[in-house]
Amino acid sequence: MHDLACPEISFDSCLKCNACVVSCPVSNVTLDFGGPKHLGPELKRLIENQEFIDDSRIEFCTLCGNCDMACPENVNVSTLTAFAKASHSELGGSKFRDLILSNAELVGKVASTFAPLANMAMKMKPVRKVMEGVMGIPAERIFPEYRFNNFNRVYNKTTANTHRKVAYFVGCYATYNAPEVAKSFVNVMEYNGIEVAKPKQKCCGVPMFSNGRMKKGLKNANDNVNNLLQYTRQGYDVVLTCTSCTMALKKEYVSFLQSEEANELAEHVYDADEYLRMLYEEGELNTHFGQMNVKAGYYAPCHMKSQGIGTPALDVLGLIPGYEISDAAAGCCGQCGTFGFKKEKYEVSIAIGKQMVEAVEETGADYIVTECGMCKNSMHQLTDKEVKHPMQILSEAYEKAQNR
């Protein structure tokens, strides 16, 4: 046995209706995965009543959360699978590769320091062949590039002095791979007269949870909760541009930590578009946008959908004159964080992604808008379409209005 106690008790409400299985992107492309019903509530029920079972098929679960969205009985299926993953890794140990992949923050720090070299190496066939052989990272898979001028090098403001104050949880992707997203966000806030502070923060833990490194993930979660509460207790709102980090702060920290503090923090957490939509509804949003004649397609990341906030990116971008945007209604992207970087998962990952591409291509859009960097990576792998973050577009629309 191991010492990871799963606090989730909702498994008893499962009616075995299969709605979660039907909606699981992984179950839908491979018969090798046991599926959410079996590896979630059924496994937990068995373990509660009999003895501990370690089922290696759990490795296929990506923690995308589609099972939670499907379940009509409010079973928190992905919390159950997250703990099943954790006990499986706890017992079997993690592969060296998974330790690396789950440490997005360390990889980001190192890779961005040696950015030009690291990016170049990741594009060299011989290097990738060795990585595939030694580490099981598929040679065909494109990796996001790292930036030397990462956001930590360029932005160090730790306080805000405006009426509304934002504490920005940047996340590893916008910090190391896409500082332009982070800069656009600060810009957009500036146009609304809101100062942005960047609190001390650690990786949100999502890559650790999805690699079964629950203990390490919970440690980060606790640190982040403590750091961010110091801000929310002074009237800051915590705002994020990465939908997976947002999901972690709103949902996973509360489910996994089961602490008062995690609950308190979750009340103050907003997705960036959700925040702007709220400003709009309160009559506070600067709607002085320049004209943009664009037909864009929106791709909703799974971790955006499971926040239960509608589709705020469409609501906010829809305010830009001339800007036409419609939802592709596509399923999961298949990259699923670190999942698509693994050799034994690569085929499944691509099979999931193909369905996304079909839906996205049906929109006939000029480019694709999405919040998630990993979905963007999958899109890069499978289509030629350009991909932008909503904050980049909003920032551009504000600038256009200035330059008119």
Add this chain to the structure above:
Amino acid sequence: MYDVVVVGQGLTGLLSAIWAKERGNHVALVSQGTGKILQSTGLIDGSPGMGEKENTMAAERAAVAASEKFKTLMNNLGYPYHGQLNKPAPIVTGSGYVKWTSLYPETITPVPEEGNVVIAGFQEIVDFKAVYVKENLQKERPKLNIEAVTVRLKKHSSRTMTQLDAARVLEQKEARLNVIGQMRNEMTKQNISHPRLIVFPAALGVNRWKSIVREFEESLDAAVTEAPGMPPNASAVRFYEALKKGAIRLGVRFYMDTQVLGCHVEENLVKSLKIKTTNRTTEISGLNYIIASGGILGGGVEVTSAGLKDRVLGLEVDEFGQYTNCPHNVFPVGASQGTKVTRYGITGGMFSILSSYEANSRLNRLAKEDKHA
């Protein structure tokens, strides 16, 4: 602030949201999970369990208009439905019984009275046994000449395979060729030629059903049909996915994994709903609210020792689950209208269509009156 907030993601909620959106409303759909549509057959029943002539709705003008509107919608969504309210169609199910239904998707063909019919099962799918289907169908249709054929999908699975799994397997070309080859061999062996109809489980592909059905028909030289049975049926999954995709593409905003916990009422108008997504409780507001939470079966109403309790708005309901004092801007649809609305207290797909249609017409009338006032 939305124009219309719909609660429920079953057939009733999805249709109500789509039709409200088509009229230019800003629409949100809130649901704690999927509806019964995923466990259904994908057939639209007049009143469930009805016999050939029992459809009580066939005579209503509104019902005919609603069913036509529904058929137009499904046609546009790429998953057409056929059939007529006043002429229920006989459909063979996954257990071999004949069921009468109002509307059925294009992958389904009504079962004939006489002629040659082949039942084709897959060895890996335990929920559909060709021999058993044959025996039952023979009792119901004595004039049919029925043969049973069982072939293998030849796929290893680490879980019990369902009809939906088979449907996903059949999306692959080599799997289809393999099945068609075995079918031909078996049919030659058993001396079966030119059957009128070949009956498969509800597994003829998910997204590519159209070309898959055609491929089977052309290479086996017979009409084919799906016989929906134990869920998940591909016929139902396609139905749900078509409606959901249609709603999202139209611009309906989905609040998923979100439970409605109650509402705030002022002067007999609902001002906002209290909603909970896993761990956070917030609010959502609209001008009008469509309640499509499925009644007792859908989870909107709970049976307690103290009588029926409304689990959505938290308002008082009577012994039939109807709101005793329904706020002016609340429109219950489908099974949320109470247990009295259909003969056996069970609403079928056709009632979902009719009541969504009527609620939308009422909403539209109200909006017009508002404009004139």
